[in-house]
Amino acid sequence: LLKSKDIQHILSTATQYNGLYQLNQRDYWAMAVQDVPDLWHRRLGHLTRGSMKLLQDGQATGIPSDAITKMDCVTCLKDKQCRLPFSKLATKRSEEVLEVVHSDICGPMQVASVGGARYFLSFINDFSRKSFE
Numbered sequence: 001l002l003k004s005k006d007i008q009h010i011l012s013t014a015t016q017y018n019g020l021y022q023l024n025q026r027d028y029w030a031m032a033v034q035d036v037p038d039l040w041h042r043r044l045g046h047l048t049r050g051s052m053k054l055l056q057d058g059q060a061t062g063i064p065s066d067a068i069t070k071m072d073c074v075t076c077l078k079d080k081q082c083r084l085p086f087s088k089l090a091t092k093r094s095e096e097v098l099e100v101v102h103s104d105i106c107g108p109m110q111v112a113s114v115g116g117a118r119y120f121l122s123f124i125n126d127f128s129r130k131s132f133e
């Protein structure tokens with residue numbers, strides 16, 4: 001018996017089968033899910049309409065016929081958007097030493113250094129352009 005914490009409700013029973021216990025209950029949570037086209041689109045990793053059509057044409061079973069409709073997936077629309085690249089030229093240089101420091105890390109390297117390091121870290125002072133590695 002599987003009981004709730006207050007031991008007033010029996011949640012499920014189990015039957016022993018080949019040394020294992022199998023719960024005797026239906027999965028009510030799975031039955032409560034609505035089978036909507038957008039749900040199939042998300043379940044299948046945000047497939048395109050063309051890929052969904054291929055699946056429906058016999059490459060997969062269990063996909064409902066209404067799964068291929070006009071899909072307005074917010075995630076896919078955001079993924080297709082683009083933005084302007086960052087400017088390659090600095091709009092303003094720093095006016096004193098260590099006011100702005102740029103850093104970069106590289107690694108892991110395939111071959112370790114003499115000291116055993118596999119990462120490389122650099123700092124560049126924006127004012128003097130001096131590099132510290």
